[in-house]
Amino acid sequence: MSDLLPPLRRLAAVHDLSGLGKCSLTVALPVVSATGVECACIPTAVLSTHTGEFTGWTLRDLHEDMVPVARHWATTGAVFDGIYSGYLATPEQTEALREIIRLLRRPGAHVIVDPVMADNGSYYSNLDDRMCRAFRALLSDADVITPNVTEAALLADLEYRHEGHDEAYLRRLCEKLAALGAKTVVITGVRPEKGKIGNLAYDAGTDHLRVCVHDAHPGLFYGTGDIFTSSLAALLVRGAGLDDALRVAGDFTDACICRSLRHDTPRRFGVDFEGALPDYIRAVEALFPLT
Numbered sequence: 506m507s508d509l510l511p512p513l514r515r516l517a518a519v520h521d522l523s524g525l526g527k528c529s530l531t532v533a534l535p536v537v538s539a540t541g542v543e544c545a546c547i548p549t550a551v552l553s554t555h556t557g558e559f560t561g562w563t564l565r566d567l568h569e570d571m572v573p574v575a576r577h578w579a580t581t582g583a584v585f586d587g588i589y590s591g592y593l594a595t596p597e598q599t600e601a602l603r604e605i606i607r608l609l610r611r612p613g614a615h616v617i618v619d620p621v622m623a624d625n626g627s628y629y630s631n632l633d634d635r636m637c638r639a640f641r642a643l644l645s646d647a648d649v650i651t652p653n654v655t656e657a658a659l660l661a662d663l664e665y666r667h668e669g670h671d672e673a674y675l676r677r678l679c680e681k682l683a684a685l686g687a688k689t690v691v692i693t694g695v696r697p698e699k700g701k702i703g704n705l706a707y708d709a710g711t712d713h714l715r716v717c718v719h720d721a722h723p724g725l726f727y728g729t730g731d732i733f734t735s736s737l738a739a740l741l742v743r744g745a746g747l748d749d750a751l752r753v754a755g756d757f758t759d760a761c762i763c764r765s766l767r768h769d770t771p772r773r774f775g776v777d778f779e780g781a782l783p784d785y786i787r788a789v790e791a792l793f794p795l796t
């Protein structure tokens with residue numbers, strides 16, 4: 506049959522499910538789907554909200570289920586074109602993630618590890634140096650890592666700078682992370698010039714470093730790391746090059762922030778990605794016809 510379409514690509518998303526606050530799986534699912542990629546989910550924990558700017562949240566650790574889910578999937582014949590991890594509830598969950606990667610990785614699959622543990626110079630609630638050491642040991646298992654500047658500095662054991670991220674500082678972070686085993690380093694929330702914020706991609710193989718920036722808005726926007734990385738991961742799985750993925754994911758994240766500002770949405774409830782999806786899908790379609 507000549508009108509058969511190629512099989513849909515599939516990503517395994519290993520994140521928590523925070524019910525309210527638009528981060529992790531509640532962002533990965535819509536964004537990966539909007540990119541035309543199936544999003545299969547391994548929840549690492551279920552929380553009532555994310556742990557930033559909320560108090561009294563609930564957390565159920567799903568560690569015991571993580572590897573059995575992947576073991577079951579491995580018996581189904583499902584093929585995974587990517588494995589994309591985010592928030593892990595404990596350092597021990599990095600061991601479960603390593604086993605999931607071993608079970609599901611096939612040649613050519615993209616493994617994207619977002620070492621979610623800190624922002625704005627400090628660790629998230631419940632997390633500390635043990636999480637950093639556990640993620641450091643995982644760097645060489647990934648094809649792409651996507652720390653923010655705080656996480657990059659912690660992993661690289663270099664000073665954290667809130668701003669003034671000149672090329673020498675960014676290169677030092679990237680080269681140290683590459684020396685620890687990372688192949689492609691994407692750092693989010695870099696501030697290379699006053700009034701601008703963006704993301705960088707560094708290919709350790711070619712030493713190529715590229716930065717894409719937008720106008721900066723004051724303060725923190727929860728969930729934007731997950732929005733950006735969900736888009737980047739799905740675009741890479743669709744077959745986008747790193748530069749295109751960096752640009753399209755960054756433009757989408759910026760559009761979400763701008764919509765939130767127009768709605769005046771309280772920051773802790775996450776950014777308003779919903780209304781930015783139509784333009785995002787059109788940007789994806791400009792790279793690939795959706796199938």
Ligand code: PXL
Nearest residue numbers: 528529555556557592629728
């Ligand atoms: O967006 C990152 C994230 C994911 N999951 C949980 C979090 C955070 C950041 O605070 O608390 C539970």
